Amino acid sequence: MTEPAKPDVAATPAPVKKHARDGKSSATIYDIAKVAGVNPSTVSRALSKPGRVSAKTQKLIEDAAAELHYQVNPFARALPTGRTSTFGLIVADITNPTFFDIIRGAGATATARDYTLVLADSAESAVTELTTARRMMATVDGLILASPRMDDDDIRALARDKPVVVINREVDGVPCVVPDVNKGISEAVRSLAANGHKKVAYVAGPSQSWMSTQRWDGVRSACEWSRLEAVRLESSKPTVDGGRQSAREVLASGATAVLTYNDLLAIGLMQELQAAGLMVPDQISIVGFDDIFGADFTTPPLTTVRSPLGECGSGAATILLDHLAGTGGETPETLRVETELVLRGSSGRLIAAK
Amino acid sequence: MTEPAKPDVAATPAPVKKHARDGKSSATIYDIAKVAGVNPSTVSRALSKPGRVSAKTQKLIEDAAAELHYQVNPFARALPTGRTSTFGLIVADITNPTFFDIIRGAGATATARDYTLVLADSAESAVTELTTARRMMATVDGLILASPRMDDDDIRALARDKPVVVINREVDGVPCVVPDVNKGISEAVRSLAANGHKKVAYVAGPSQSWMSTQRWDGVRSACEWSRLEAVRLESSKPTVDGGRQSAREVLASGATAVLTYNDLLAIGLMQELQAAGLMVPDQISIVGFDDIFGADFTTPPLTTVRSPLGECGSGAATILLDHLAGTGGETPETLRVETELVLRGSSGRLIAAK
DNA sequence: CAATTTTTGGCAACCGGTTGACAAGCGGCA
DNA sequence: TGCCGCTTGTCAACCGGTTGCCAAAAATTG
Numbered sequence: 001m002t003e004p005a006k007p008d009v010a011a012t013p014a015p016v017k018k019h020a021r022d023g024k025s026s027a028t029i030y031d032i033a034k035v036a037g038v039n040p041s042t043v044s045r046a047l048s049k050p051g052r053v054s055a056k057t058q059k060l061i062e063d064a065a066a067e068l069h070y071q072v073n074p075f076a077r078a079l080p081t082g083r084t085s086t087f088g089l090i091v092a093d094i095t096n097p098t099f100f101d102i103i104r105g106a107g108a109t110a111t112a113r114d115y116t117l118v119l120a121d122s123a124e125s126a127v128t129e130l131t132t133a134r135r136m137m138a139t140v141d142g143l144i145l146a147s148p149r150m151d152d153d154d155i156r157a158l159a160r161d162k163p164v165v166v167i168n169r170e171v172d173g174v175p176c177v178v179p180d181v182n183k184g185i186s187e188a189v190r191s192l193a194a195n196g197h198k199k200v201a202y203v204a205g206p207s208q209s210w211m212s213t214q215r216w217d218g219v220r221s222a223c224e225w226s227r228l229e230a231v232r233l234e235s236s237k238p239t240v241d242g243g244r245q246s247a248r249e250v251l252a253s254g255a256t257a258v259l260t261y262n263d264l265l266a267i268g269l270m271q272e273l274q275a276a277g278l279m280v281p282d283q284i285s286i287v288g289f290d291d292i293f294g295a296d297f298t299t300p301p302l303t304t305v306r307s308p309l310g311e312c313g314s315g316a317a318t319i320l321l322d323h324l325a326g327t328g329g330e331t332p333e334t335l336r337v338e339t340e341l342v343l344r345g346s347s348g349r350l351i352a353a354k
Numbered sequence: 355m356t357e358p359a360k361p362d363v364a365a366t367p368a369p370v371k372k373h374a375r376d377g378k379s380s381a382t383i384y385d386i387a388k389v390a391g392v393n394p395s396t397v398s399r400a401l402s403k404p405g406r407v408s409a410k411t412q413k414l415i416e417d418a419a420a421e422l423h424y425q426v427n428p429f430a431r432a433l434p435t436g437r438t439s440t441f442g443l444i445v446a447d448i449t450n451p452t453f454f455d456i457i458r459g460a461g462a463t464a465t466a467r468d469y470t471l472v473l474a475d476s477a478e479s480a481v482t483e484l485t486t487a488r489r490m491m492a493t494v495d496g497l498i499l500a501s502p503r504m505d506d507d508d509i510r511a512l513a514r515d516k517p518v519v520v521i522n523r524e525v526d527g528v529p530c531v532v533p534d535v536n537k538g539i540s541e542a543v544r545s546l547a548a549n550g551h552k553k554v555a556y557v558a559g560p561s562q563s564w565m566s567t568q569r570w571d572g573v574r575s576a577c578e579w580s581r582l583e584a585v586r587l588e589s590s591k592p593t594v595d596g597g598r599q600s601a602r603e604v605l606a607s608g609a610t611a612v613l614t615y616n617d618l619l620a621i622g623l624m625q626e627l628q629a630a631g632l633m634v635p636d637q638i639s640i641v642g643f644d645d646i647f648g649a650d651f652t653t654p655p656l657t658t659v660r661s662p663l664g665e666c667g668s669g670a671a672t673i674l675l676d677h678l679a680g681t682g683g684e685t686p687e688t689l690r691v692e693t694e695l696v697l698r699g700s701s702g703r704l705i706a707a708k
Numbered sequence: 709c710a711a712t713t714t715t716t717g718g719c720a721a722c723c724g725g726t727t728g729a730c731a732a733g734c735g736g737c738a
Numbered sequence: 739t740g741c742c743g744c745t746t747g748t749c750a751a752c753c754g755g756t757t758g759c760c761a762a763a764a765a766t767t768g
Contacts (some may be wrong), residue, residue: 079427097451107473111474116493118470293449298652
């Protein structure tokens with residue numbers, strides 16, 4: 001069946017060294033045209049432009065296509081049109097669970113609209129990211145950048161070429177999807193204030209991270225509002241390990257409550273503080289960001305400011321796809337999604353006399 | 355009509371009948387040929403077949419290409435050759451952390467060898483999986499199926515079309531990458547026996563899961579070897595929630611040690627048991643599988659049989675790429691990777707009088 | 709230095725769709 | 739009945755590379 005035994009002219013000992021795609025793959029529009037008794041271009045029109053051919057012919061062609069199990073060859077289609085029905089998603093680090101839901105959200109939206117998602121990882125490097133993005137540009141209709149590390153200008157340059165949507169960062173002139181941190185943060189800080197905390201530390205993320213800055217700004221202003229003292233600390237990297245390493249600084253700061261750039265830092269920090277004998281939350285409260293997978297596995301479970309990451313992913317994909325469809329006006333609008341406090345056990349009333 | 359009024363160059367009767375999008379995109383081999391003063395086909399050869407043109411011409415062409423920032427058009431290349439430099443990875447569920455490392459491993463190997471990874475999610479459904487796989491087949495050079503849910507026959511059918519590699523399952527006639535569970539399991543069971551356990555429960559995963567069966571077989575035979583009683587329990591779904599739901603059955607079984615199909619089940623089970631007042635590991639020991647991200651966030655941290663998931667992903671990609679390169683003989687070999695026990699706090703000496 | 713072999717580069721035919729231009733078919737209307 | 743405009747299908751020219759075949763050029767050899 002896969003064997004080209006069909007028009008087997010002779011029992012040739014044909015040295016079919018070249019394996020692969022001889023007798024197999026899908027029919028072409030030419031085959032359909034032959035079966036349906038029309039011209040190939042008519043087939044092409046029937047299959048892409050609805051209403052361009054008569055209902056009769058349409059049916060004829062569709063039947064033939066179904067019979068032959070026709071599937072368009074995406075490459076042949078992409079060549080003249082430039083459209084690939086594919087878009088790219090670049091994340092800083094595939095292993096960072098923050099991106100899982102983004103990937104999932106974008107992926108779901110993609111398949112729902114008959115697009116294919118191509119995923120890439122920039123290994124947290126701005127240059128890798130740009131290289132990857134450039135390479136991708138050749139093969140996709142649009143690009144989603146999740147928490148990009150590269151310059152605003154580079155992003156805009158890419159956006160000039162093809163539609164680009166940015167997640168977790170705001171870039172002028174480019175559509176963005178960003179969680180609005182204020183609601184979640186003010187809930188968190190109010191909760192801390194209500195529990196008797198006076199001094200709050202913020203453990204920052206990577207210096208290029210726009211989102212880290214946003215969060216720090218949010219923390220600072222929420223603290224001002226609640227008349228708490230806020231202090232900013234740096235971290236080496238936004239991982240569990242980085243969180244552990246920041247424990248000393250946190251202790252030294254004298255803060256009784258900590259918000260960290262993300263949940264990974266929070267988890268590492270909590271592990272280290274607990275290992276040092278501190279009680280969480282009795283002696284120190286810890287609040288993370290993102291509500292990643294596993295944030296509730298810890299003891300106590302982590303209080304965190306949740307960003308609707310899945311929504312970000314699907315929102316970005318929707319914006320992109322709308323743009324490609326010609327819908328979505330030329331408005332490089334920013335889509336803001338709400339954040340909310342997820343109150344769990346790692347934050348609470350300050351008990352220690354310290 | 356589909357063209358928006360973007361290039362609104364007045365009502366110019368511009369004779370620019372040709373492609374609208376000429377202003378930008380990349381140079382073609384024809385441009386290079388013109389600059390270098392050679393024939394397009396020579397350019398093509400210089401750029402793909404090394405050693406087919408003289409060093410002099412080669413240099414000339416490369417310079418021209420660099421100057422024009424040439425990038426091959428993957429579609430134009432894919433059309434005549436059929437090669438796409440892309441492969442697909444289908445996982446049952448993107449949000450299941452088991453796959454994170456597989457994705458990462460495969461992705462890293464892909465980019466290292468100048469391939470692009472296309473990711474898809476089958477939503478744990480055999481039919482979605484097959485549909486997705488079929489659709490992907492048109493656009494990729496090969497496919498990796500991680501923990502596939504579809505029939506062996508469907509997999510073999512796909513494999514007849516293009517190279518396929520399966521992870522976490524063994525399918526006759528198709529190259530597979532599977533963790534060899536025995537070492538890890540026997541370590542785990544020996545450890546349990548040494549800690550005074552007499553009866554061990556195994557909480558199984560989805561019934562179609564080949565790996566779940568493997569693990570149960572491993573547990574049973576290891577228990578036999580160590581003269582422990584082994585009992586198998588079912589779970590509703592292989593998630594944290596499913597683990598919680600299985601707690602009652604576990605208690606009813608009278609086992610003092612539990613191995614679960616995966617870490618998610620183990621974590622859910624532990625949460626529920628602890629909520630019911632049991633001490634882990636004093637009264638009951640829990641051992642998971644996979645060592646997923648977050649397995650060490652729990653209190654106590656989860657003892658688990660680690661599969662080198664990243665290695666599985668990169669191993670599968672390597673096999674696939676070797677096949678595509680013509681290397682890797684026609685041997686549909688199975689690559690076995692070792693598992694090992696990661697001893698943490700959730701398993702230990704049985705203390706309770708019960 | 710001529711004859712022969714080996715390189716090297718050019719020509720042209722694809723790969724499988726898309727699309728503008730155009731002609732034939734057809735009913736409507738005067 | 740004849741003219742018109744609209745629908746429907748056909749032709750052919752692409753899109754940007756790849757590759758078999760062949761001839762010209764260069765290198766090797768007698």
